[in-house]
Amino acid sequence: MANLIEIKGVTHAYRTKAGPLPVLDGLTISVPEGEFAAVVGPSGCGKSTLTRLVAGLMKPDQGEVWLHGERVTTPRKTVGMAFQNPVLLEWRTILENVILPLEIVAPSMPQKDRVARAMHLLDMVGLKGFEGKRPSELSGGMRQRASLCRAIVHKPDVLIMDEPFGALDNFTREDLWQTMRDLRAAEPFTAVLITHDLRESVFLGDQVFVLSGRPARTQMVLAVDLPADRTLDVLYQPKAQEMLHTLRDQIRIAQGRDGGAH
């Protein structure tokens, strides 16, 4: 299968007053079409920088980013993004927020088709009946559901998520994982999910990329050999537990604390 996302030997440093700050060091990540790549790594290692490079919001000093066989050098319309803070517009209703990307990338699409598309997604994530509310009237979990709808409403080739569930409590987060799984089954997309949560990476990922400490390189790639329609129970079974242990050890190595106490 062709790789939809190819990050090849990407090296980048930020220019700061104190001099260059190397953030990525020959980072290489390949994601086949339709697959879900989870990316974990120590805080500050360069994960958000990686999302900006894939979206074409930044150019790396060295190396290449390719999407769908095209080299990325400018911002892409075919990329959907979701962040920890959903950044919904308070002066728009939930429905109007979800429709926003269609107004930008599909200006000739009839309004009734936009509404139908947005309502279909809102229904899928359990927000039917809330379309007329303002963002501040919804819980954090509901806002993040709306934000996911907005990220995929225009059927992007690639969905990039930077710790989208990081601010939610555990149970809400697990609900969102299942919503994500169902969305993906209904509307296949290729995804890069940055997360701090190893269970999340195993539940949602087809592959988990462990980044080293800054400057980040790919320290390890774990293939998640679990069924696509996995349930939360899978996380408590030996196979997933073994993967979680492996990832935990890898994070410890990435933090430079190999063999330290738990």
Ligand SMILES: Nc1ncnc2c1ncn2[C@@H]1O[C@H](COP(=O)(O)OP(=O)(O)O)[C@@H](O)[C@H]1O
């Ligand atoms: N625009 C910037 N200018 C200078 N330094 C930055 C900039 N953005 C991020 N950094 C620094 O680069 C490093 C990596 O940042 P980031 O990619 O946000 O890491 P992560 O998302 O893994 O926590 C951090 O030390 C951060 O302080």
Ligand SMILES: [Mg+2]
């Ligand atoms: Mg970050």
